[in-house]
Amino acid sequence: MPPRLYIALLHYPVYDRQGRVVTTAVTNLDIHDISRSSRTYGAERFYIVTPLEQQKALVGKILRHWQEGPGALFNPSRREAFGLAEVKGSLEEVLADISEKDGCRARIIVTGAKFSTGVIGFEELRRRMASDGGSYLLLFGTGSGLAAEVTDRADFVLEPLGQAGGYNHLSVRSAVAVVLDRLRHERF
Amino acid sequence: MPPRLYIALLHYPVYDRQGRVVTTAVTNLDIHDISRSSRTYGAERFYIVTPLEQQKALVGKILRHWQEGPGALFNPSRREAFGLAEVKGSLEEVLADISEKDGCRARIIVTGAKFSTGVIGFEELRRRMASDGGSYLLLFGTGSGLAAEVTDRADFVLEPLGQAGGYNHLSVRSAVAVVLDRLRHERF
Numbered sequence: 001m002p003p004r005l006y007i008a009l010l011h012y013p014v015y016d017r018q019g020r021v022v023t024t025a026v027t028n029l030d031i032h033d034i035s036r037s038s039r040t041y042g043a044e045r046f047y048i049v050t051p052l053e054q055q056k057a058l059v060g061k062i063l064r065h066w067q068e069g070p071g072a073l074f075n076p077s078r079r080e081a082f083g084l085a086e087v088k089g090s091l092e093e094v095l096a097d098i099s100e101k102d103g104c105r106a107r108i109i110v111t112g113a114k115f116s117t118g119v120i121g122f123e124e125l126r127r128r129m130a131s132d133g134g135s136y137l138l139l140f141g142t143g144s145g146l147a148a149e150v151t152d153r154a155d156f157v158l159e160p161l162g163q164a165g166g167y168n169h170l171s172v173r174s175a176v177a178v179v180l181d182r183l184r185h186e187r188f
Numbered sequence: 189m190p191p192r193l194y195i196a197l198l199h200y201p202v203y204d205r206q207g208r209v210v211t212t213a214v215t216n217l218d219i220h221d222i223s224r225s226s227r228t229y230g231a232e233r234f235y236i237v238t239p240l241e242q243q244k245a246l247v248g249k250i251l252r253h254w255q256e257g258p259g260a261l262f263n264p265s266r267r268e269a270f271g272l273a274e275v276k277g278s279l280e281e282v283l284a285d286i287s288e289k290d291g292c293r294a295r296i297i298v299t300g301a302k303f304s305t306g307v308i309g310f311e312e313l314r315r316r317m318a319s320d321g322g323s324y325l326l327l328f329g330t331g332s333g334l335a336a337e338v339t340d341r342a343d344f345v346l347e348p349l350g351q352a353g354g355y356n357h358l359s360v361r362s363a364v365a366v367v368l369d370r371l372r373h374e375r376f
């Protein structure tokens with residue numbers, strides 16, 4: 001069975017620019033862009049993660065607009081992409097959802113621009129995924145990146161995009177697309 | 189001298205969903221994301237192209253906010269990225285600007301999700317750029333893609349991202365990041 005890849009965009013717990021752990025607000029275009037990238041590169045699901053009930057309700061409303069509301073008629077390819085998107089309250093809920101679908105615990109891959117030691121390269125991760133199979137959850141942070149309580153749980157820490165020591169400030173929307181392209185292009 | 193890469197995002201002439209040639213509105217997040225990707229991957233300039241005076245004024249205001257206004261103090265890395273961004277009224281103005289800087293005409297590379305024949309692959313284009321040197325202008329369309337009057341002028345038509353026949357509806361923000369990653373990663 002080929003490896004199954006899941007994406008989660010976390011709005012908590014993430015750092016702000018001062019290094020405090022915060023909850024960020026959901027950005028509408030993140031949902032659009034990452035849904036479209038997830039669908040293009042064959043991800044199984046795209047989870048938007050926020051603990052705030054009001055934000056969960058807002059995301060649910062946006063998703064329904066494109067999944068079954070006026071947006072679905074207006075733009076069928078957008079409907080197809082949004083079919084992968086789902087809102088969850090926490091990383092625990094995401095892991096439980098994958099376990100229920102696949103019958104196994106997903107291995108956690110964390111991403112970020114600042115990691116330097118103990119990272120796995122893209123080629124090696126592709127090889128591991130192809131040889132080991134199973135379920136993989138790619139975690140992306142908003143704000144200034146995933147908090148330590150999340151990155152501490154990683155099975156794999158993915159090498160940063162861009163050049164070591166160079167400018168490396170892609171948007172999370174761009175980073176998701178590039179990571180998926182490197183992991184999945186000519187693979188699925 | 190290594191090849192010099194320029195990016196232009198065209199808001200005219202592009203197709204709408206019915207295949208009519210239109211002018212699209214500028215999207216704020218396009219400016220942010222593509223500036224950041226351009227800077228990360230070492231592009232020389234990022235041109236935002238629109239013939240509408242009001243839109244040019246709006247873009248100029250956004251650029252100045254991040255280049256020298258309050259945004260520049262708030263976020264220095266954003267200032268650095270926006271330093272590459274510039275608004276122009278037409279593709280002609282972009283080509284003239286590059287000619288003036290580099291003393292040679294830029295070769296035009298057009299991108300799009302629908303091309304199938306006469307395309308150049310990413311590896312071949314990388315090789316050509318490395319061996320021939322000179323200036324290259326990557327054109328991206330908004331709306332439903334670049335109009336024929338632009339694609340007819342291509343020196344190179346780049347192969348589409350994604351799988352042939354598969355779902356291929358990345359946002360232009362995502363597409364720019366992936367194209368730059370494939371053309372420039374481990375290159376600069």
